Amino acid sequence: MASEYGVFNQGSVVLEYWLGEVTLDEMLQHELIQNQDALIHNQSIVVVDCRDAVFQLTPDCIEQFSQVILNRPRDIFHKVALIIHPDSWELATDYSQRLWQSNKEVMAFHSLDAASVWLDLDSKNLQKRLTSLKATCMASIA
Numbered sequence: 001m002a003s004e005y006g007v008f009n010q011g012s013v014v015l016e017y018w019l020g021e022v023t024l025d026e027m028l029q030h031e032l033i034q035n036q037d038a039l040i041h042n043q044s045i046v047v048v049d050c051r052d053a054v055f056q057l058t059p060d061c062i063e064q065f066s067q068v069i070l071n072r073p074r075d076i077f078h079k080v081a082l083i084i085h086p087d088s089w090e091l092a093t094d095y096s097q098r099l100w101q102s103n104k105e106v107m108a109f110h111s112l113d114a115a116s117v118w119l120d121l122d123s124k125n126l127q128k129r130l131t132s133l134k135a136t137c138m139a140s141i142a
Helices: 024-035 059-070 086-100 112-119 123-141
Strands: 002-008 013-022 044-055 077-084 105-109
Touching: 002 024, 002 123, 013 024, 013 123, 024 059, 044 086, 044 112, 044 123, 059 086, 077 086, 077 112, 086 105, 105 112, 112 123
Parallel strands: 013 044, 044 077, 077 105
Antiparallel strands: 002 013
């Protein structure tokens, strides 16, 4: 697994890129790091590009990760767009449904353009920044 994230627009937008096989432990470690990142403002918008990721998660893992998100000490994320590979649809919708119950908006998309419309962000700018995160991520595993 490899992942990278960047904080943009004075901390109001977070972009993440995920690559390869992803486990619950890796997601929890990533969450811990982001929760401690002072650059990320509360109620930020998040774009998670995981089209190149394969999640090794059971429904119990989704429940555990959802509880971590719901119980985090800071309310750093408000709207989250998950851009997923079609094989991840069931896991993404399960996660989304668990968080919507807490007034956190999490939506799964198959395209960056659709996610950009929902978040009211410029898709070309997002693509450029995600491409940079992807290059950094791939260089770290090379």
